[in-house]
Amino acid sequence: MTATTQERRTPMRDSVDFVFPMAAAKKILAGTIAVLDSSGNAEPGATATGKAAVGIAQETADNTGGSAGDLAVKVRRGTYLLANSAAADEITNADYGTTCYVVDNQTVAKTHGTNTRSAAGTVRGVTSAGVWVEF
Numbered sequence: 001m002t003a004t005t006q007e008r009r010t011p012m013r014d015s016v017d018f019v020f021p022m023a024a025a026k027k028i029l030a031g032t033i034a035v036l037d038s039s040g041n042a043e044p045g046a047t048a049t050g051k052a053a054v055g056i057a058q059e060t061a062d063n064t065g066g067s068a069g070d071l072a073v074k075v076r077r078g079t080y081l082l083a084n085s086a087a088a089d090e091i092t093n094a095d096y097g098t099t100c101y102v103v104d105n106q107t108v109a110k111t112h113g114t115n116t117r118s119a120a121g122t123v124r125g126v127t128s129a130g131v132w133v134e135f
Helices: none
Strands: 017-021 033-036 042-044 052-057 072-076 079-084 099-102 107-109 119-127 130-134
Touching (some): 017 052, 042 072, 052 119
Antiparallel strands (some): 033 042, 052 072, 079 130
């Protein structure tokens, strides 16, 4: 395509709300971490590699009886309060601005667990209630 020589109307979106097709035989609960598999289908956050964390599910989507793409799930990017891991993987305020990793559908950890976890997002704060994670 060549450069335009006229004004154009360029579509825009806020990059906050998304809808992703569901992976086969998966259920994502509202308020939990959603990740994409290598085919671009959404599934619940879990300890696994090769996943792309995309945000928090805005609704429960149950595709346990379906094939990939039969259902879709609404996901929102932003900064969310999630459960903190424990012991050596517990996130502290010293980890502000670093990448944290998916443990399960509501928990994040400081490390990738010897290359067993996918990145969740960026640590934006830690309180006694959990970890603020930006997706």
